[in-house]
Amino acid sequence: MSTRIVTVAEGGRLNRSVTIGPHHLTADEPEPMSDDAGPTPGELLLAALGSCTSMAVRAMADRHGWPLERVDVAVRFGEQGHIVKNVGLTGNLDPAQRDQLLAAAGRCPIHRLLTREAKIVTVPALLAEPDASPV
Numbered sequence: 001m002s003t004r005i006v007t008v009a010e011g012g013r014l015n016r017s018v019t020i021g022p023h024h025l026t027a028d029e030p031e032p033m034s035d036d037a038g039p040t041p042g043e044l045l046l047a048a049l050g051s052c053t054s055m056a057v058r059a060m061a062d063r064h065g066w067p068l069e070r071v072d073v074a075v076r077f078g079e080q081g082h083i084v085k086n087v088g089l090t091g092n093l094d095p096a097q098r099d100q101l102l103a104a105a106g107r108c109p110i111h112r113l114l115t116r117e118a119k120i121v122t123v124p125a126l127l128a129e130p131d132a133s134p135v
Helices: 041-064 095-105 109-115
Strands: 006-010 016-020 023-027 068-077 083-091
Touching (some): 041 083, 041 109, 068 095, 083 095
Antiparallel strands (some): 006 016, 016 023
């Protein structure tokens, strides 16, 4: 997995500025809770899963020289908190190749992380307070 640090800074209302290395994006909540300036945190999670799945499938097809023309992944939250992932494969693939590519879709690192018990450690950060002493 990536070794780059992801930082999140507050913006207006629930708007958050996300920085990942040289990349910047915005997370937010829809109106009326906030301004809908970007995807929600849940949508970003789904995007990570969909992107990872697509990359894993493409890498396997390319590695084997299989005729995968296109891979499309649609991810959504289903009932009872389940995540539903639809994987579309376009190309002149035989049934065994399709089966292997769909199996690879379930082995991407984000899929594996989400389907096992992940431990998250919260560490308090001591932020420097501005000098409040009178001059």
